[in-house]
Amino acid sequence: MKAVEAVNVTYVYPDGTVGIRNVNLSVENGEKVAIVGANGSGKSTLIHVLSGLLKPTKGVVRILGVEVDGNFEAIRKNIGVVFQNPDDFLFNPTVRDELLYAPAQLEIPYEKALKIMNDYAKIFEIDHILDKPPFRLSGGEKKRVEIACVMMLKPKILFMDEPTANVDGRTRRKIIKFAKDYEGTLIIATHDLSMIPDVAEKVVVLNLNKEVEEIGGVELLEDYDLLERCGVI
Numbered sequence: 001m002k003a004v005e006a007v008n009v010t011y012v013y014p015d016g017t018v019g020i021r022n023v024n025l026s027v028e029n030g031e032k033v034a035i036v037g038a039n040g041s042g043k044s045t046l047i048h049v050l051s052g053l054l055k056p057t058k059g060v061v062r063i064l065g066v067e068v069d070g071n072f073e074a075i076r077k078n079i080g081v082v083f084q085n086p087d088d089f090l091f092n093p094t095v096r097d098e099l100l101y102a103p104a105q106l107e108i109p110y111e112k113a114l115k116i117m118n119d120y121a122k123i124f125e126i127d128h129i130l131d132k133p134p135f136r137l138s139g140g141e142k143k144r145v146e147i148a149c150v151m152m153l154k155p156k157i158l159f160m161d162e163p164t165a166n167v168d169g170r171t172r173r174k175i176i177k178f179a180k181d182y183e184g185t186l187i188i189a190t191h192d193l194s195m196i197p198d199v200a201e202k203v204v205v206l207n208l209n210k211e212v213e214e215i216g217g218v219e220l221l222e223d224y225d226l227l228e229r230c231g232v233i
Contacts, residue, residue: 001029003030005027019046162190163175172192
């Protein structure tokens with residue numbers, strides 16, 4: 001059983017804009033995959049479709065063997081999604097409320113959720129800002145809070161959309177170390193090519209037509225003709 005599988009997947013936005021075209025992709029359990037491409041090539045759209053947040057216009061997406069269409073509840077406990085912009089994710093009055101929100105939705109007992117929260121607050125060095133409102137945090141703090149919120153649920157499959165964008169150097173290093181140490185299946189969309197050898201073993205290159213141009217190992221990052229043709233560099 002594959003962790004994630006996309007078969008002939010196309011997504012078209014309501015205004016008619018094509019997000020991705022004819023994507024075929026298979027990700028094994030425990031595999032770490034980086035998606036690269038030019039701005040507007042469909043990286044974020046692909047992350048949202050593969051994670052079940054967007055329903056394909058055409059084709060099929062399966063997560064752990066379950067077709068996503070109509071079965072999101074069956075898979076949501078197994079996946080985590082880190083958005084490019086933490087402001088799209090954070091909405092509670094305080095960081096503490098953010099961290100406790102998802103466990104409450106999944107009916108995790110409060111005392112257990114509190115212990116998990118304290119553990120992850122220390123791991124991501126946000127234990128000193130638990131009473132702050134998210135909108136008053138720095139970009140790096142927001143990103144660490146967002147990742148902590150997602151990881152508290154210990155997802156088997158983690159999707160990350162541009163996790164190192166707009167963060168300070170310290171936070172970038174922590175994110176890279178976290179991604180490297182993560183033991184589940186990781187699918188990460190990034191423009192930060194220098195981080196990929198540390199965190200991924202497979203690379204998916206999207207072209208300017210919003211299709212998969214090439215899939216291979218990290219050696220694709222040394223194929224400058226390919227990367228230039230696809231607008232990556």
